[in-house]
Amino acid sequence: MSVMRSIGTGLSGTLHKGKLLVYLWALNVAFTLAVAVPFLALIQKELGHSLLGSSIRVFDIPWLAEMAFKYGEALPAMAAGLGIGALLYVLFHIYLNGGILGRLLDREGPVTLAAFLSDAGRYAGRFFRLFLASLLFYAVVFGGLLSLVSAGFRPWMEGARTEWPVVILSNVRLLIALLLLSIVHMVFDYARIVIVADQDRRALHALRLALGFLRKRFFRAWSLYLLVVVIFLAGMALNLFVAGRLAGAPSTAALVLAAVWTQVMVVYRIWVKVLFFSAQSEFYRMHPY
């Protein structure tokens, strides 16, 4: 079955290209440092010498309220800083995606930083155009389709006698939104794969090819996508279990273990992203035109 084979081969592909994970993790850490250091410095300034530091909780409402009072006027600037950081990271990843796909699809080629960055630069322009096109798709999905769904649900929700229909329909709408989101996401993944695999120089042409490719085998492609989502969710469930146990442990060893575990989970998230590309690339390769 091509879906399972794609997952299997995709998985082995990510393992063979493990250096990719190292690069992406290092870049994530570096970027995070740039964004987080001012806030970490603030925490150090406020709690570094305070006895309150002994009892502070990770989500400490009283202390957060103190900070809101003290730095309330700076909050918009802080939020803007975080927002700009986030936007830059998205743009940065548009650039990096080329490197990831380039190295994945060059099956025998080595994963070196030079090759990775070279691929990233090669496809950056086309991927950016795809990103702009994806905004249009998202607008159609969330502005159009979901509005239609909401309009369809509205009579039931507005006429509800109890809270139940509202809870159920709200969650059905959320599920529909997530599924639609996954479809748009998948379409643009294949468009990127077309650009790299077929060396297509035209972004919109690649998008059209991707749509054509998916039209013929939509449900198999989508089930592959959703399987990777399930793999991601399984990891998140494990994280919830492990992190929950490490969070409360008071020992230094537990603290170190928790720090290591969080980085393992960051690598896991990165690996899932690479797995999306890898498995879908395999699926694309198995179904030539």
Place this chain on the structure above:
Amino acid sequence: MMRSNVSPWPGIALALALLVGPGQGRGQEAPPDTGAAPVLRYEIWVELDADAKTLRGREDIVWTNRTAEPVADMVFHLYWNAFKNEASTFLRESLSETMFSRGASPRDGEWGWIDVTSVRLAEGHDLTPTMVFLSPDEPANPDDRTVLRVVFPEPVQPGESARLHLDFQSRIPRTVARSGYYRNSFFIAQWFPKPGVYEEGRGWNAHEYHQNSEFFADFADFVVHITIPRDFVIGSSGKETAVRVDEAAGTTTYTYRQSMVHDFAWTAGDRYLKVERDFIAEDEVTAEEYERTAELLGLSLEEVRLPNVRMILLIAPEHRGQIDRHFRALRAAIKYYGLWYGPYPYETVTMVDPPFRTGSGGMEYPTLFTAGTRVLPSKGALSPESVIVHEFGHGYWYGLVATNEFEEAWLDEGFNTYSTGRVLAVAYGPGALPVSWNGIPLDGLLRMPRIYDFELNRAAAINVAELDPVTAWSWKFYNSASYGANVYMRAATLLETLERLLGERTWARIMRAYHMRNRYRHPRTEDFIAVVNELSGSDMTWFFEELLTATHDFDYGVASISSVEKPRHVRGVFEVDGKKVEMTDERIRELGRAAAEDPQAAAPKEYLTTVVLRRFGEARIRGQGRVEVAVRFEDGSVETRSWDGQARWARLEFIKPVRVEWAKVDPRGIWLIDSNLANNSRGTDGLRKNVVRLMLRFFNNVQCALQALSGWS
């Protein structure tokens, strides 16, 4: 003696004794024996037209002039006219509110109003032509129709009574500010023409209905006849005393009576389940609890003993599984409010799970309140418990101690928020922060922290300290958020601070005395301060001046700590054995070398420790209060000093053979209102484990958020 402080009324102790036992000695009307007759008596006949969404009513009022001055007119609240159009004061304020609006403007065809169609004196004199709407508040709003005045042909003399007959018709709004309907469920509050409170020297106290205010009225005896469709279930203030079915009309008329309450609300609908249970005092309160309470309050066992209470729950069928949860919370509230402040004096309490989309949840009325829950309630968060305890508690702070919610909302909301937190802490412990998504509770999945109410209250309180005084009039706050955070959370935090400052016993007696002395009265802020001063034995007025009526932030902290080795010798000329000896650099070096060669012979090392304290906020501790400071040294010794806290800073110095480890102001944690607890202490060691954990979590959260965002690229 404490006992004399409990009640100035001779009849009250006897009345409390009569309330002991299940319904002992009670008549149908369940009048609490207050030793005082109410100012007002109402008899109201009201009919609900469920299809037309209207009420038609008749109201007989007897108002007695208990002041020493003749009264020429009478002023009524017509609250539902607030929902008549967008020119009303309520909706103007609501529409201009930038934070939390209590009632959005009704949609087309869903406006509500009340028309008084006639006002007559019992002897027949028609007052209708004298009706005029007033706009007593600033800024004036001549378009508001919530305050109505009629003029008597002759002033009502002191001690005399005026008997009035009113006819009124109302259109029920589609739920604004907790009154209204959804489908066949109706919540009917603030629905009848209600006189203001006549205050000697001030005239009628009757404000317009404001977006940020609740209510104020005189105590009264009520008899209310409510006619509703036959298949509806009803819940109401007071006790049901008669039921009459009209088969032909398909209606049922219920009669409810209640003495010594200042408002009357009811609800009716075709979906309610009605469940009745009893609060049996002897099952709820142990002998040890009675003894401890009596000892704490300095009262006799009889004075603290609780009566039984009939508990009535109206609940939606889809919340059937939460019936026990509702009753458990109500039992805790009846028990602890009763033990701490005084026994619940009425026979019944009706708890209403608000009908879906009537927006009537979380509100108090005498002997009736609304709770509020979800079809999927959280197990860890104290909801609906919190709202049940709070709204029942308003039966004490608003119901029995009937403060003016327009002018001094903190006296009911603040006191009750504080009391709610205490009851929840004792009965349940800390609750999880409630988090839900699309109606699904997530606090368990997300492992939300458990937190006490006083911590949450403080979190809000410190952020509004400099915006408004707690005692501002309700509609004069900067915005709804400031109103809410000040009169609820900041006021509660101040009371919690005062409790810590004065100690458990003194505080418990203050609260009990203030409550019992002011039952069935309208006390003001100064009445509470007087009780505090009297029972604490010290003038605490400064506390209220600094923190309640002023907009001062309270923040004392440790600015710096340091320990430096005290030099054994310093340069200069010294008297030694009557001779002048000069200590030069060379001589000091020689002595230093000698000490290094023979440490035993050298004088022991000494360190000069300097602790600098700061008053970061405007507020100052005054009176007999002092800022306590504890300083701990490397040998484990702790020195405690105090500072009067008047200046902006103070420097404390210690000479010890060891260095300082940490310094802490307010080591006993009294000043909960302090806006920055992090700066209350300062240590010399490095980052603590929890801070490292916090930094790691923050870093990781940013990492994960960024990685999640990369999915959009």
